[in-house]
């Protein structure tokens with residue numbers, strides 16, 4: 001059986017500004033991400049990785065080209081429908097500051113469930129289980145300011161995956177961590193995302209993290225110069 005396509009981008013370009021001040025950041029980028037597949041996007045600082053990921057995840061809109069997520073053309077969605085599609089189908093892990101500082105870890109992890117309509121008590125129970133799964137059950141009542149950077153990233157992975165999204169976007173998820181914590185977060189992403197059959201797009205400078213991906217796409221000056229299986 002062929003794995004199904006979760007995300008497809010065709011001819012995606014993104015320009016900022018207008019007239020003489022236009023900056024073309026993405027040039028005709030294509031990508032396909034299948035269920036169960038992890039794609040790493042690597043490349044120099046400023047090459048356009050985050051811009052592309054923002055377009056792919058519906059946080060930004062490309063100037064031209066077509067992006068479909070679970071068969072839905074993102075250009076056809078208004079902001080409300082886009083927000084719903086994101087909440088129900090996409091998990092996000094950023095480099096840092098993923099958590100809302102005024103909510104404890106359980107409340108942070110419960111947030112996507114509550115936004116999807118789950119009852120508060122049920123969502124908090126599910127969030128505590130999700131924290132257990134990333135080794136943070138004892139930290140459920142802690143505030144983000146009371147936990148280490150590594151623990152905060154593990155909570156962020158729990159939150160990104162708690163809804164069982166079809167795809168997780170991780171933008172430099174290990175970028176602010178030391179090697180040991182980086183490896184732990186890397187392993188968690190692998191277990192929580194890949195083994196559940198979800199797709200994952202990881203933007204990273206960390207070649208170790210990229211080497212664990214099924215496909216590495218290298219971005220150079222807004223264009224993919226190589227996309228292939230590692231190893």
Ligand SMILES: Nc1ncnc2c1ncn2[C@@H]1O[C@H](COP(=O)(O)OP(=O)(O)OP(=O)(O)O)[C@@H](O)[C@H]1O
Nearest residue numbers: 016017023025043044045046047048049050051052
């Ligand atoms: N809103 C914007 N307006 C103008 N230029 C922008 C905007 N967003 C990004 N850029 C420019 O697009 C280029 C690519 O930025 P982007 O953040 O996508 O790169 P990146 O590869 O993710 O970099 P890094 O690894 O440093 O995060 C940069 O030159 C940046 O200044």
